[in-house]
Amino acid sequence: MSATTTAGGRVREFVSAAADGWTRERFGVLGALGLILLAFGPSFQVYLFTDFLVVALFALGFNLLYGYTGLLSFGHGLFYAGGAYGVAIVLRDLGPVFADIVGSGISPLLTFVVGGVVGLALVVGVAVPVGWLSVRLEEIYFALITLAFGMLGYSLIIQDPAGLTNGTDGIIVLLGSVDIGGSSFRIGARRTYYALSVVVVLAATYGAWRVVNSPFGTVCKAIRESPDRASALGIDVRHHRWMTFILSAAIVGIAGVLRAGLAGVASPGLTHWSTSAIAVIATVIGGATYFSGPIVGAFVFLYIRWAISRFPTLEAYWELFFGALLIAVVLYFKQGTVGGLLLLRDRLLGDDGDGGETDAGGDGEAPDGDGDSGGAGATVPDDETRTDRGDDS
Amino acid sequence: MSLPSLVPLIGVADVVIGLSLGSRLFLIAVGLSLIFGVLGVLNFAHGGFYMLGAYVTLAVVTGLIDNFWIAAVAGALAVGVVGATIEFAAIRPLYDRVDADLDQLIVTFGFVLVIHEAVRFIWGSGSYSIDPPDVFNFSVSLGGSTFSAYRLVVIGLAIAVLAGLWLFITRTYFGSLVRGTSSDREMASMLGVDVPRLYTGVFFLGSVLAGLGGALSAPLQSTSPALGDQVIIDAFIVVVIGGLGSMSGAFVGAMLIGMMQSLGPQFISAGSIAIPFLAMVIVLLFRPEGLFGGIGE
Numbered sequence: 001m002s003a004t005t006t007a008g009g010r011v012r013e014f015v016s017a018a019a020d021g022w023t024r025e026r027f028g029v030l031g032a033l034g035l036i037l038l039a040f041g042p043s044f045q046v047y048l049f050t051d052f053l054v055v056a057l058f059a060l061g062f063n064l065l066y067g068y069t070g071l072l073s074f075g076h077g078l079f080y081a082g083g084a085y086g087v088a089i090v091l092r093d094l095g096p097v098f099a100d101i102v103g104s105g106i107s108p109l110l111t112f113v114v115g116g117v118v119g120l121a122l123v124v125g126v127a128v129p130v131g132w133l134s135v136r137l138e139e140i141y142f143a144l145i146t147l148a149f150g151m152l153g154y155s156l157i158i159q160d161p162a163g164l165t166n167g168t169d170g171i172i173v174l175l176g177s178v179d180i181g182g183s184s185f186r187i188g189a190r191r192t193y194y195a196l197s198v199v200v201v202l203a204a205t206y207g208a209w210r211v212v213n214s215p216f217g218t219v220c221k222a223i224r225e226s227p228d229r230a231s232a233l234g235i236d237v238r239h240h241r242w243m244t245f246i247l248s249a250a251i252v253g254i255a256g257v258l259r260a261g262l263a264g265v266a267s268p269g270l271t272h273w274s275t276s277a278i279a280v281i282a283t284v285i286g287g288a289t290y291f292s293g294p295i296v297g298a299f300v301f302l303y304i305r306w307a308i309s310r311f312p313t314l315e316a317y318w319e320l321f322f323g324a325l326l327i328a329v330v331l332y333f334k335q336g337t338v339g340g341l342l343l344l345r346d347r348l349l350g351d352d353g354d355g356g357e358t359d360a361g362g363d364g365e366a367p368d369g370d371g372d373s374g375g376a377g378a379t380v381p382d383d384e385t386r387t388d389r390g391d392d393s
Numbered sequence: 394m395s396l397p398s399l400v401p402l403i404g405v406a407d408v409v410i411g412l413s414l415g416s417r418l419f420l421i422a423v424g425l426s427l428i429f430g431v432l433g434v435l436n437f438a439h440g441g442f443y444m445l446g447a448y449v450t451l452a453v454v455t456g457l458i459d460n461f462w463i464a465a466v467a468g469a470l471a472v473g474v475v476g477a478t479i480e481f482a483a484i485r486p487l488y489d490r491v492d493a494d495l496d497q498l499i500v501t502f503g504f505v506l507v508i509h510e511a512v513r514f515i516w517g518s519g520s521y522s523i524d525p526p527d528v529f530n531f532s533v534s535l536g537g538s539t540f541s542a543y544r545l546v547v548i549g550l551a552i553a554v555l556a557g558l559w560l561f562i563t564r565t566y567f568g569s570l571v572r573g574t575s576s577d578r579e580m581a582s583m584l585g586v587d588v589p590r591l592y593t594g595v596f597f598l599g600s601v602l603a604g605l606g607g608a609l610s611a612p613l614q615s616t617s618p619a620l621g622d623q624v625i626i627d628a629f630i631v632v633v634i635g636g637l638g639s640m641s642g643a644f645v646g647a648m649l650i651g652m653m654q655s656l657g658p659q660f661i662s663a664g665s666i667a668i669p670f671l672a673m674v675i676v677l678l679f680r681p682e683g684l685f686g687g688i689g690e
Contacts, residue, residue: 070492070495072495072498072499133674133678136678137677137678137681139492139494139495140429140435140494140495140498140637141677141681143435143495143498144435144629144633144673144677145673145674145677145678147626147629148629148630148633148670148673148674148677149670149674151626151670152667152670152671152674155666155667155670156667158666159666159667273626274622277502280499280502284499316513317510317513317514319506319509319510320506320507320510320511320514322503322506323503323504323505323506323507323509323510324503324507325503326499326500326502326503326506327483327500327503327504327507330487330496330499330500330503331483331486331487331500334496
């Protein structure tokens with residue numbers, strides 16, 4: 001699309017000039033600065049942003065499976081809860097043991113780290129067999145079996161046959177204080193926990209991004225586009241889906257560990273299908289075909305919900321808004337928010353496609369969001385009215 | 394546990410309650426199964442339709458006409474209209490997509506949220522209950538236990554619906570169109586069947602059944618906005634066990650789950666609510682077509 005009107009041309013010129021030199025590095029630095037500045041913001045905003053980070057990681061893990069291999073899971077709450085319960089059980093049962101071994105100074109931190117690792121191991125241990133069984137099915141049947149596994153986990157946690165999960169009440173998570181050389185800080189304090197979450201979420205996101213852009217990730221995308229064709233090329237579709245399932249569950253498990261510390265409790269509701277649905281909502285709203293889609297979607301989900309909660313009359317009905325938004329996105333704009341932002345960028349910049357990444361909806365923490373959408377950016381302007389299959393060209 | 398000590402535990406009332414729970418599940422599940430069998434759409438909002446049927450019936454009984462049967466029919470038809478509108482406006486545009494199944498599932502999930510909040514907006518978050526219609530508002534004593542006569546009516550109506558649907562699908566012209574379209578949509582379309590209209594019609598019928606289920610069970614339970622979310626999962630279990638698309642399977646599956654809900658807690662103390670989900674997993678893995686009959690039965 002070339003500039004037709006002078007006003008439009010001027011806008012485009014201005015935006016191009018402004019976008020000039022916006023390299024990935026500069027975005028990284030700006031994003032990091034933003035994250036540091038936020039730590040000094042109002043306490044509630046720090047909490048809200050930490051919440052966003054955790055939900056973003058949850059949705060990101062879910063989308064490795066949905067966006068990259070085309071399998072829609074309605075049971076990822078199982079792994080979210082797995083991480084939360086793993087860390088909660090370790091903190092409850094092993095906290096005193098660790099205090100005896102390493103002294104009470106750093107034992108809370110050590111216990112939390114060990115708990116996180118145990119939670120992750122637990123999740124992987126569950127995901128290996130559950131995934132192996134689930135990837136035998138596809139489409140609706142996959143959605144149903146993951147839903148069944150999730151609700152199976154929910155039932156077991158509620159009824160607590162082994163006496164581990166404390167039934168419907170869940171397990172209180174007490175993070176404690178760390179004393180090192182006279183200075184002491186609470187792990188659960190909002191700003192401390194925010195810093196911890198930023199580090200963990202960024203590391204996990206980076207790891208996922210590396211996998212997605214590896215040969216393995218490319219194969220996954222081939223499977224999403226056409227399982228039959230991938231299979232004809234000699235790819236073991238089922239094995240790849242299984243491996244992606246495990247990776248996806250592990251990422252969600254890490255989010256679950258962080259959720260337990262943030263919420264202060266590991267509750268059975270985390271396993272319920274309505275929790276799994278949060279990942280679906282965030283991912284679809286953000287745009288499932290983009291790596292940054294679930295992150296942006298989680299941002300939209302949490303901040304719009306917060307904005308709605310400012311109006312007491314509307315607060316009770318925030319689900320209505322997301323239900324309607326979900327329907328509208330699936331029907332009319334499958335690329336979601338990220339697709340919309342990329343479309344906007346291409347409009348403003350003309351059609352040069354390879355400009356800097358301006359889709360910083362996730363506050364710069366997903367600067368290379370369109371690692372897999374290079375092609376999409378170019379094709380989107382053609383089918384802006386009613387596209388029906390995301391960005392597959 | 395020896396057998397003689399177990400037998401007295403199962404009262405007639407438990408069986409009747411189990412069958413009536415199964416009957417209401419059947420009315421949801423059969424519509425869900427019918428819609429999946431013909432349209433290939435798994436309607437997540439079907440539990441919401443059931444809840445809506447209960448609410449409209451309550452509203453009509455308490456606000457307009459004090460006749461339960463008229464109110465139940467009004468509730469069922471209102472839900473049918475809502476369902477047909479949703480199919481026409483939000484599901485029809487998706488049939489030709491590559492991943493239509495999942496998009497439709499997500500869209501109908503969007504309607505779960507919308508219906509839930511709309512019901513809360515109109516009727517509030519409290520729960521309502523009504524008495525059974527006067528004619529059947531008495532207790533029956535049988536084999537040493539008592540239960541409401543209305544439960545027997547619900548069971549009878551569920552059996553009547555199964556028989557009626559079976560006759561409709563196998564013996565009428567419209568039924569043959571439904572069967573034909575369900576087994577080969579393109580061929581039916583080429584032979585002159587107006588497939589989109591037929592789809593809307595089937596979705597209407599399935600929604601009416603869910604609404605009827607909600608209407609009939611309004612006197613048996615308290616109706617609250619959480620009702621839809623609770624029953625949809627049970628309905629999923631039923632249609633999976635019975636076979637997605639199978640009507641007789643939905644009946645057997647619903648009765649099985651209903652009996653399990655009624656009798657289960659007496660036999661298995663721990664893990665009893667996990668058993669239906671375990672059954673669902675096992676059926677999906679080993680008999681994805683369901684235990685009873687295949688598609689279109």
